[in-house]
Amino acid sequence: MSTVVNEKPEAVRMSEQGKPVTLLEAIREGIWEEMERDERVFLMGEDIGAYGGAFKVTEGMQQYFGAPRVIDTPISEIGFTGAAAGAAHMGMRPVIEMQFIDFISCAYDMITNYVATSRYRGSGPQPIVIRGPSGGYVRGGPFHSQNPEAAFFHTPGLKIVYPSTARDAKGLIKAAIRDDDPVLFFEHKWLYRRPQLREVLPAEDYIVPIGKARTHREGKDLTIVTYAAMVHKSEEAAEILEKEDGLSVEIIDLRTLLPLDEDAILESVKKTNRLLVVHEDTRTGGIAGEIAMRVNEKAFEWLDAPILRVTALDAPIPYSPPLEDYFLPQTEDIVKAARHLANY
Amino acid sequence: MASKTKSPPAAAIPHGLTREQLLEMYRLVRLTRSLEEKLENLFRQSKVVGGLFRSLGQEGESVASAYALRRRTDGTGDMLSPLIRNLGSMITVGATPAEVVRQYMAKGDSPARGKELNIHFTDYQRGFIGQISPLGDLVPVMAGVTLTFKQRGQDRVGMVYIGDGATSTGAFHEGINFAAVQRCPLVVIVENNQWAYTTPTRLQTAAKSFVDKAPGYGVAAEKVDGNDMLAVYGAAKRAVDRARAGEGVTLIEVMTYRRKGHAQHDNQSYVDPAEIDRWAASNDPIDRFIVTLKENEWASADELRAIDERIDAELDATIAEAETSPLPEPEEALTDVYADGPVRAPWTRHTPADPTQA
Numbered sequence A: 001m002s003t004v005v006n007e008k009p010e011a012v013r014m015s016e017q018g019k020p021v022t023l024l025e026a027i028r029e030g031i032w033e034e035m036e037r038d039e040r041v042f043l044m045g046e047d048i049g050a051y052g053g054a055f056k057v058t059e060g061m062q063q064y065f066g067a068p069r070v071i072d073t074p075i076s077e078i079g080f081t082g083a084a085a086g087a088a089h090m091g092m093r094p095v096i097e098m099q100f101i102d103f104i105s106c107a108y109d110m111i112t113n114y115v116a117t118s119r120y121r122g123s124g125p126q127p128i129v130i131r132g133p134s135g136g137y138v139r140g141g142p143f144h145s146q147n148p149e150a151a152f153f154h155t156p157g158l159k160i161v162y163p164s165t166a167r168d169a170k171g172l173i174k175a176a177i178r179d180d181d182p183v184l185f186f187e188h189k190w191l192y193r194r195p196q197l198r199e200v201l202p203a204e205d206y207i208v209p210i211g212k213a214r215t216h217r218e219g220k221d222l223t224i225v226t227y228a229a230m231v232h233k234s235e236e237a238a239e240i241l242e243k244e245d246g247l248s249v250e251i252i253d254l255r256t257l258l259p260l261d262e263d264a265i266l267e268s269v270k271k272t273n274r275l276l277v278v279h280e281d282t283r284t285g286g287i288a289g290e291i292a293m294r295v296n297e298k299a300f301e302w303l304d305a306p307i308l309r310v311t312a313l314d315a316p317i318p319y320s321p322p323l324e325d326y327f328l329p330q331t332e333d334i335v336k337a338a339r340h341l342a343n344y
Numbered sequence B: 001m002a003s004k005t006k007s008p009p010a011a012a013i014p015h016g017l018t019r020e021q022l023l024e025m026y027r028l029v030r031l032t033r034s035l036e037e038k039l040e041n042l043f044r045q046s047k048v049v050g051g052l053f054r055s056l057g058q059e060g061e062s063v064a065s066a067y068a069l070r071r072r073t074d075g076t077g078d079m080l081s082p083l084i085r086n087l088g089s090m091i092t093v094g095a096t097p098a099e100v101v102r103q104y105m106a107k108g109d110s111p112a113r114g115k116e117l118n119i120h121f122t123d124y125q126r127g128f129i130g131q132i133s134p135l136g137d138l139v140p141v142m143a144g145v146t147l148t149f150k151q152r153g154q155d156r157v158g159m160v161y162i163g164d165g166a167t168s169t170g171a172f173h174e175g176i177n178f179a180a181v182q183r184c185p186l187v188v189i190v191e192n193n194q195w196a197y198t199t200p201t202r203l204q205t206a207a208k209s210f211v212d213k214a215p216g217y218g219v220a221a222e223k224v225d226g227n228d229m230l231a232v233y234g235a236a237k238r239a240v241d242r243a244r245a246g247e248g249v250t251l252i253e254v255m256t257y258r259r260k261g262h263a264q265h266d267n268q269s270y271v272d273p274a275e276i277d278r279w280a281a282s283n284d285p286i287d288r289f290i291v292t293l294k295e296n297e298w299a300s301a302d303e304l305r306a307i308d309e310r311i312d313a314e315l316d317a318t319i320a321e322a323e324t325s326p327l328p329e330p331e332e333a334l335t336d337v338y339a340d341g342p343v344r345a346p347w348t349r350h351t352p353a354d355p356t357q358a
């Protein structure tokens, strides 16, 4: 067992000291605090120990909490996801890392067949967090850029969280760890260290409840419902639309995809009467379809225009810059779709 | 070259190799290392899109193992599927530096036309299938490739590479087990370079050695010094011959060492530098091969130098040419999703018409 130092390293005391943190640091602080608060919480993943993980989210944790609580696993997504399930049966609260979220598909069977159905089958709760870096805009190619949320969105029994700000990231990872259900926690790698996202977080313990959307920007002419990196692209678009078109755009950041905060979506649509759904994931079978259908069912009379969506194209994510730029939603795509909606 | 006629008879070359073949192996391994060095320069100039993975210290086993395959260019030879550190294997079965450089630079005329990266590309004619990033997946895939050889009564063989780390995946177990049961003509090369990213082999498997796993699958096994090119060639050749003779799967554990970080961004903080230095100083596969070639008088210093010079000149020209290649057109992103034409971009993207106008 490695030595346990009692002094928390500087890197995880930023919020206590009133210093701004990145989204990545916010997640690290959140996991750290939950591990201190609850000794049932432990971590597993590839290279997360001494090295602190491929993206350094777990940096310093093995030194501080010891190797039994921060376990470097073999490259075995099925193995450690299943092991997390077993530990959860025994009352533990495992947090496991997919080195890149793309590799979550290796554990798809374990997550969807075993973990998601456990409570329903009478085998008890599965308080597991499965987290990892996701998303594109980094030229990572087809296997280091995916947004696999839709593959799991269709699985009852799972919760899916995908934060866009440092404050939410910390509050949501803490909520996810405390949640008694399995939570898939996606972390957008393009947001991890963005200096613009640095913020000073509350010094005291706080959580952001799972299942509650957040109004990222107030507006009255149209609503953009979005999440993760697209919150920031939408914000850029909203600023352009305000300056160039005098449009007032409301942005709803879902934060949690499953369960979906239908009330927040409907409330905003009833106010602005126009809806644009923006997600980075591919289009067909994407979450936008579900959102549009719910609005259709419950707020049709309030709509002044068809619901539109801006998404990635229906292709695997490519590597080369011009292809990736074209494939992924860009700010100008959002501006264009919003203009169309506003002028409808 | 002048002394050729007068020199004393050279020691017999093992494994039925000829002097010409030894020189070819030397050219391939040298080319692999030089190409990676040039790629590293390009990476530093930000001309490589994405990451760069070196195989420094492992080039010998890549080249020597692939060299044991029947290499053809008409789609009738053996097949291999490499891992990220098997540039040498790819080059050996005929991938060209021009292709590799273009892949790394994400060019429109790269084999994957900008859709995929590094050595993830395929050519059935020359006999290689590109890997994908999720580790282990190509073991069952190559089981299927070799199953087909068997079903068709072809005497073709497959070779698949897997890292010590990736042997921990479910795909590896299922794949090798399937191939073993079906007695597929498959050679599984487990590259034990002692690290999987930052994880040492002892945290990957509790087995003392990967060859110990072979009896559990019911396959033959051999362990070999991976930085001794002739030894690797010998082991690979025996396994290939066994496979071709219908004797099924062989697992070869190749003992080697990853002298660079996992990729360029990895500073190897978790490795004892003395360990790397030891391998560099006394166990470099190319240095060892050169010594063997010279000591046995299978090649002269002049011959080797001439090969080196030719490689350098060729690579410089190749890179200069690749740099002028254009990046792909954006719409390339929509092609090859299906056989019957490109997928359509939604009207909100880049097309002037919208449905209300239609």
Ligand SMILES: Cc1ncc(C[n+]2csc(CCOP(=O)(O)OP(=O)(O)O)c2C)c(N)n1
Pocket (backbone or CB within 6 Å): A046, A075, A077, A099, A100, A103, A106, B083, B085, B133, B134, B135, B162, B163, B164, B165, B166, B167, B169, B191, B193, B195, B196, B197, B258, B262
């Ligand atoms: C299924 C899966 N999980 C995780 C990764 C991330 N990853 C990429 S390479 C690597 C280490 C591979 O080590 P090894 O198989 O020993 O090959 P080496 O790099 O040593 O050649 C990891 C963990 C991956 N590519 N696929």
